[in-house]
Amino acid sequence: MKKIIVVLCVCVLAMFGYILYSRVNFNDVFSDKLLCSLGKSQKCFQIGLKLLEPKDGEKPNLYEAMNYFKKGCDKGSATSCNNLGFMYQNGLGETADAKKAEIYYEKACAQDEILACNNIASMYQNGLGVEQNLTKAAKFYERSCDNNNSFACNSVGVLYQNGLGVTQNLAKTHEVYLKACSNGDPQGCNNLAFLYQNALGVEQNLKVASELYASSCNVGNMLACNNLAYLYQNGLGVEQNFKTAVDLYVHACDNKQSIACSNLGAMFEVGQGVGQNFQSAANLYKLSCDLGNANGCNMLNNLVKYVNQQNAAAAKESQR
Numbered sequence: 001m002k003k004i005i006v007v008l009c010v011c012v013l014a015m016f017g018y019i020l021y022s023r024v025n026f027n028d029v030f031s032d033k034l035l036c037s038l039g040k041s042q043k044c045f046q047i048g049l050k051l052l053e054p055k056d057g058e059k060p061n062l063y064e065a066m067n068y069f070k071k072g073c074d075k076g077s078a079t080s081c082n083n084l085g086f087m088y089q090n091g092l093g094e095t096a097d098a099k100k101a102e103i104y105y106e107k108a109c110a111q112d113e114i115l116a117c118n119n120i121a122s123m124y125q126n127g128l129g130v131e132q133n134l135t136k137a138a139k140f141y142e143r144s145c146d147n148n149n150s151f152a153c154n155s156v157g158v159l160y161q162n163g164l165g166v167t168q169n170l171a172k173t174h175e176v177y178l179k180a181c182s183n184g185d186p187q188g189c190n191n192l193a194f195l196y197q198n199a200l201g202v203e204q205n206l207k208v209a210s211e212l213y214a215s216s217c218n219v220g221n222m223l224a225c226n227n228l229a230y231l232y233q234n235g236l237g238v239e240q241n242f243k244t245a246v247d248l249y250v251h252a253c254d255n256k257q258s259i260a261c262s263n264l265g266a267m268f269e270v271g272q273g274v275g276q277n278f279q280s281a282a283n284l285y286k287l288s289c290d291l292g293n294a295n296g297c298n299m300l301n302n303l304v305k306y307v308n309q310q311n312a313a314a315a316k317e318s319q320r
Contacts, residue, residue: 036071044072045080061091073104081108082116089119089129099131109140117144118152125155134165145176150185153177157191161200170201181212186221189213193227197236206237217248222257225249229260234268242273253284258293261285265296269303278307 036044050064072080085104088097108116121140124133138159144152157176180188191210196205216224228246252260265284288296
């Protein structure tokens with residue numbers, strides 16, 4: 001009888017112990033620093049973030065943040081590796097070191113940390129601290145695109161479209177622009193529309209082009225607004241409508257889209273959809289030029305030359 005009682009007591013204690021154990025949250029018992037040292041890479045990453053963005057007005061501790069990102073990266077945290085690469089690239093916490101940034105970005109990308117794939121691709125694409133290598137840029141963008149990153153899909157599409165670092169492949173270009181657009185990238189939709197407008201790798205379809213430009217314009221892509229305006233101005237895939245073209249050009253130009261400013265200037269110069277007004281045209285060409293559009297500068301110079309010639313001819317005529 002005593003044995004039975006003893007066994008029952010042991011069972012009850014074991015059950016009670018299990019209940020207590022199951023209710024303990026060991027993340028509450030151990031400090032984040034201790035968990036980091038015990039191999040919890042995500043805790044190392046979280047400490048690094050807290051040091052970068054402290055509360056209560058404290059200053060960021062970049063050096064310590066970098067140390068914790070190093071620990072997190074060494075323990076397998078891809079996000080820590082990416083952040084460490086970014087800090088080395090930009091000289092945050094330590095002197096800028098493009099080679100170390102490259103190493104940590106590549107380590108993170110190998111674990112499918114898509115931001116790291118994009119970051120190292122950008123380094124190679126633009127020669128940021130490394131020798132420009134468009135083939136490597138394409139490789140890393142493609143890996144990110146394979147993980148459904150719309151920015152990377154659009155970026156690698158540009159490389160395939162223009163044969164930069166890869167063999168030109170318009171079918172591949174269409175594939176990745178479509179993927180970018182389907183995943184919500186406005187520039188991807190704009191670029192896909194450009195393929196349909198100009199029959200690049202696909203059969204020309206101006207209606208589809210206009211719809212894609214509209215979808216991109218509606219979410220704030222000003223280049224798409226400019227391109228859609230061009231279709232309305234010329235009746236391509238849509239019914240010709242100068243007023244709609246002007247409205248779209250105005251919207252894009254107001255948002256600093258330089259090509260739209262010069263296109264709107266051209267409509268004022270010839271009086272298409274608006275009253276002819278050389279001064280307005282000149283102002284728009286100058287704005288376009290100031291925004292970096294060389295064509296706007298040329299159009300301004302040509303207009304000034306034309307107006308001067310007209311004035312000179314008028315003055316000569318009045319003297320007769």
